[in-house]
Amino acid sequence: MSRIKIKDKTFETSITEAEILEKVERVAAKLNKDMEGKNPLFLAVLNGSFMYASDLMKFVTIPCEISFVRVASYDGTESSGKVAELLGLNEDIEGREVVIVEDIVDTGNTMKRMLEMLRKKNPAGLHISTLLLKPGKLQVPLDIEYAAMEIPNDFIVGYGLDYDQQGRNLRDIYTLVQE
Numbered sequence: 446m447s448r449i450k451i452k453d454k455t456f457e458t459s460i461t462e463a464e465i466l467e468k469v470e471r472v473a474a475k476l477n478k479d480m481e482g483k484n485p486l487f488l489a490v491l492n493g494s495f496m497y498a499s500d501l502m503k504f505v506t507i508p509c510e511i512s513f514v515r516v517a518s519y520d521g522t523e524s525s526g527k528v529a530e531l532l533g534l535n536e537d538i539e540g541r542e543v544v545i546v547e548d549i550v551d552t553g554n555t556m557k558r559m560l561e562m563l564r565k566k567n568p569a570g571l572h573i574s575t576l577l578l579k580p581g582k583l584q585v586p587l588d589i590e591y592a593a594m595e596i597p598n599d600f601i602v603g604y605g606l607d608y609d610q611q612g613r614n615l616r617d618i619y620t621l622v623q624e
């Protein structure tokens with residue numbers, strides 16, 4: 446276990462790279478089974494999912510495609526507050542099996558909006574694969590078929606996830622130390 450400092454905060458190793466890879470391989474094995482013969486399109490959500498997407502794809506052995514999207518959210522005038530927009534989707538997903546690849550599902554609001562936007566494009570199936578899930582924070586009902594790991598409600602960085610854009614390059618996952 447090691448402690449690091451990012452900007453004003455201190456973090457401590459909580460999940461090592463070896464543990465992460467073991468869990469990622471397990472998710473890939475399930476996907477290889479479930480998606481066999483379906484030529485799924487993996488849609489990785491930038492920036493946070495880049496490391497997870499990369500490692501996951503190395504364990505996926507069935508024919509498939511991968512592409513990258515971004516969710517831009519800004520304050521709108523609707524009562525819901527935030528308005529989301531999906532950027533970078535150039536593929537026609539109609540009739541296809543789509544697997545969203547996310548870094549983390551926290552409240553689930555980002556994923557909910559993403560599903561709404563993708564559903565309008567009539568895919569055959571929409572599946573969620575997230576590296577991390579905080580079940581204690583989930584506010585909306587989501588069917589998450591492929592979660593590599595469940596974690597407590599703490600704030601984490603590393604393996605693609607950031608604190609104020611820092612820490613995405615860390616190989617292990619670190620948890621914020623309460624001071």
Ligand code: IMP
Nearest residue numbers: 549550551552553554555600601606607
């Ligand atoms: P949600 O809409 O509340 O589910 O939040 C999803 C987004 O918040 C994720 O895609 C992350 O970018 C960010 N996020 C949530 N929890 C954490 C965390 O512990 N560390 C870093 N980013 C987080």
Ligand code: MG
Nearest residue numbers: 490493548549
């Ligand atoms: Mg994200």
